[in-house]
Amino acid sequence: MKPGDCFExxxxxxxxxxxxLEEIAEHSATARVCKxxxxxxxxxxQVTIVCGLSKKDKADWIVQKATELGAQHFIFFSxxxxxxxxxxxxxxxxxxxxxxxxxxxxxxxxxVMVPTVSYIENIKTLQLEKYSEKMVAYEEAAKEGxxxxxxxxxxxxxxxxxxxxxxxxxxxxxxxxGISPAEIQYLKSNDFSLTGLGPRIMRAETAPLYLLSALSYxxxxx
Amino acid sequence: MKPGDCFExxxxxxxxxxxxLEEIAEHSATARVCKxxxxxxxxxxQVTIVCGLSKKDKADWIVQKATELGAQHFIFFSxxxxxxxxxxxxxxxxxxxxxxxxxxxxxxxxxVMVPTVSYIENIKTLQLEKYSEKMVAYEEAAKEGxxxxxxxxxxxxxxxxxxxxxxxxxxxxxxxxGISPAEIQYLKSNDFSLTGLGPRIMRAETAPLYLLSALSYxxxxx
Numbered sequence: 001m002k003p004g005d006c007f008e009x010x011x012x013x014x015x016x017x018x019x020x021l022e023e024i025a026e027h028s029a030t031a032r033v034c035k036x037x038x039x040x041x042x043x044x045x046q047v048t049i050v051c052g053l054s055k056k057d058k059a060d061w062i063v064q065k066a067t068e069l070g071a072q073h074f075i076f077f078s079x080x081x082x083x084x085x086x087x088x089x090x091x092x093x094x095x096x097x098x099x100x101x102x103x104x105x106x107x108x109x110x111x112v113m114v115p116t117v118s119y120i121e122n123i124k125t126l127q128l129e130k131y132s133e134k135m136v137a138y139e140e141a142a143k144e145g146x147x148x149x150x151x152x153x154x155x156x157x158x159x160x161x162x163x164x165x166x167x168x169x170x171x172x173x174x175x176x177x178g179i180s181p182a183e184i185q186y187l188k189s190n191d192f193s194l195t196g197l198g199p200r201i202m203r204a205e206t207a208p209l210y211l212l213s214a215l216s217y218x219x220x221x222x
Numbered sequence: 223m224k225p226g227d228c229f230e231x232x233x234x235x236x237x238x239x240x241x242x243l244e245e246i247a248e249h250s251a252t253a254r255v256c257k258x259x260x261x262x263x264x265x266x267x268q269v270t271i272v273c274g275l276s277k278k279d280k281a282d283w284i285v286q287k288a289t290e291l292g293a294q295h296f297i298f299f300s301x302x303x304x305x306x307x308x309x310x311x312x313x314x315x316x317x318x319x320x321x322x323x324x325x326x327x328x329x330x331x332x333x334v335m336v337p338t339v340s341y342i343e344n345i346k347t348l349q350l351e352k353y354s355e356k357m358v359a360y361e362e363a364a365k366e367g368x369x370x371x372x373x374x375x376x377x378x379x380x381x382x383x384x385x386x387x388x389x390x391x392x393x394x395x396x397x398x399x400g401i402s403p404a405e406i407q408y409l410k411s412n413d414f415s416l417t418g419l420g421p422r423i424m425r426a427e428t429a430p431l432y433l434l435s436a437l438s439y440x441x442x443x444x
């Protein structure tokens with residue numbers, strides 16, 4: 001870069017400004033604020049996407065697309081019906097790779113924070129006390145014509161004039177093989193709502209994108 | 223298959239039934255209807271997704287994901303800013319491949335119709351008289367905080383108690399390089415609404431999935 005070039009800076013408290021480089025010294029540089037950017041690009045609630053492990057590179061593109069669509073956290077887990085598992089060594093390698101993809105997608109979509117990603121062995125080790133809203137995408141619910149749960153969640157979020165720090169949705173998605181009856185039972189008994197995402201059966205990796213797009217439409221475009 | 227096995231059948235007029243195979247003769251087989259399936263899995267309006275050509279296998283996964291999400295037609299075009307073009311030979315090969323992907327995705331998501339796909343050299347050769355609603359996803363609109371256009375479209379669709387045959391949305395998405403000022407001008411002068419899809423900048427292949435998910439949420443889940 002040379003004096004006169006512009007760049008965007010995001011501060012620790014998530015303010016965004018367009019800066020112009022003024023001067024480059026030996027061990028420092030000076031830039032001035034050209035324009036503070038007021039509008040936010042972050043969803044008005046925190047969303048943690050929890051996905052059962054599926055085959056191949058599905059995790060790669062779930063994190064890429066869901067970062068573009070505004071998710072703040074990702075947790076992958078080995079579901080009862082997951083065909084793959086990540087052992088200790090694979091976990092580290094995978095998480096490094098996913099963090100790199102997330103960083104790229106965050107820059108591309110001008111996010112003001114970089115989503116986090118982690119891995120848990122079992123859905124039962126989710127730390128539930130963090131979340132103010134809990135849902136699991138459930139194909140059987142969709143088949144039985146469940147169409148109200150997501151709209152109800154949206155209307156609860158709209159009513160609460162709380163700050164984004166306090167509004168935190170956790171959304172669980174099964175792996176390719178689906179979510180097991182035992183897992184559903186555990187989630188149900190912990191107040192997760194069984195949520196239908198429309199009448200069409202989606203692949204495991206498509207459902208989180210549907211949810212994030214629907215939330216954006218309902219909370220940011222209406 | 224053997225007698226006693228079940229399968230789903232979709233008739234030409236899009237009725238769906240679960241059938242049980244009863245008897246297999248030399249040149250024929252008999253099956254009986256076990257259950258007629260009443261609920262529809264098709265969106266309550268026709269959607270044609272028109273995408274500028276981007277690099278690599280992006281067309282492959284746009285058609286796969288957008289078929290899961292309910293699109294009925296795909297048209298790819300060579301945009302002013304497209305880096306790739308499909309010559310005659312490549313067109314045929316690509317369309318055969320895309321049709322195969324679409325058929326697989328239709329079966330997977332239990333669609334009652336198989337979406338169509340075609341290619342046009344130029345956005346100006348779109349047959350506009352077919353469509354009752356016309357929009358183009360426009361990043362500049364999104365940057366300027368355009369948040370009303372999609373919700374207005376949804377409310378127009380909800381008001382019209384017309385049949386799906388008469389409600390037909392065409393949605394144009396630029397290639398990776400974006401849509402050119404000349405293309406926007408052409409679409410604008412043909413009554414396309416310039417539509418923002420939320421405050422985050424999405425990759426070219428993500429935007430159609432956002433639109434379809436938002437339409438499903440607004441028209442099928444509310």
